[in-house]
Amino acid sequence: MTVPLEPFGKARGERADAARNRERLLAAAREMIAEQGTAQVTMDGLAERAGLGKGTVFRRFGSRAGIFQALLDDDERRFQERVLSGPPPLGPGAGPADRLIAYGSARIPFLLEHHAIARAAVDRALPVPAGAASMTQPHIRVLLGLAGLPPDRVYGLSVQLTAALEGPLLLYLAQDEIPAPPAPDDPDPLVDGWRFLVERLLAD
Incomplete structure (x- = not known):
């Protein structure tokens, strides 16, 4: 017997490029946390680490x-x-x-x-x-x-x-x-x- 769950992860129907950017940003965020801890993770820093525009980070996450x-x-x-x-x-x-x-x-x-x-x-x-x-x-x-x-x-x-x-x-x-x-x-x-x-x- 299974349990109905809330969906996690990317939304259904997400464009392939948006999905790739999401995975790229999450991987970059994990690297930053491992190296520097959560306190040093910023929107600007994540954009730079992932090699993506700051606007992409804001559209994806909305806030820090x-x-x-x-x-x-x-x-x-x-x-x-x-x-x-x-x-x-x-x-x-x-x-x-x-x-x-x-x-x-x-x-x-x-x-x-x-x-x-x-x-x-x-x-x-x-x-x-x-x-x-x-x-x-x-x-x-x-x-x-x-x-x-x-x-x-x-x-x-x-x-x-x-x-x-x-x-x-x-x-x-x-x-x-x-x-x-x-x-x-x-x-x-x-x-x-x-x-x-x-x-x-x-x-x-």
Whole structure:
């Protein structure tokens, strides 16, 4: 069973040259972030790095925040592909409990790795977005249903679990730094907490 998702990436019917420019700009933006961090990415700098006119950058992204939102959308699309058609247990083919645990175990690092980009994607003139484009809540809702939870509980629990999973990112958006990630051999407390929550919720 799959989840209906919001479309990410380039719009349908996009001209071939516009699509090429989009990919060129996103690649250039990723290079700049890797080399200099998000703070140094500007519309002028991106145009120069990509070898395109500044007008092209403005038409594509609209604002500096739009650059980072486009990067998030692109990475979200790739993440969704892993969930919908990748190998189990993140992708189809595993039981709902295993898929829920795998989803959180993959989603938490994804959110933390995108912390700086998510901060830069926020337009300070607007409210902080609450993950409206995320597939998390509908995906959790489907898996809870497949796990046999009562239908009248599924919606409320999906909202609560989404807040538990996506909520830390909203807290981190207000901070300049996030805690250092655990060492490779050390458990991640957020991932462990998610596993504990799912196992207790779906325990026989």
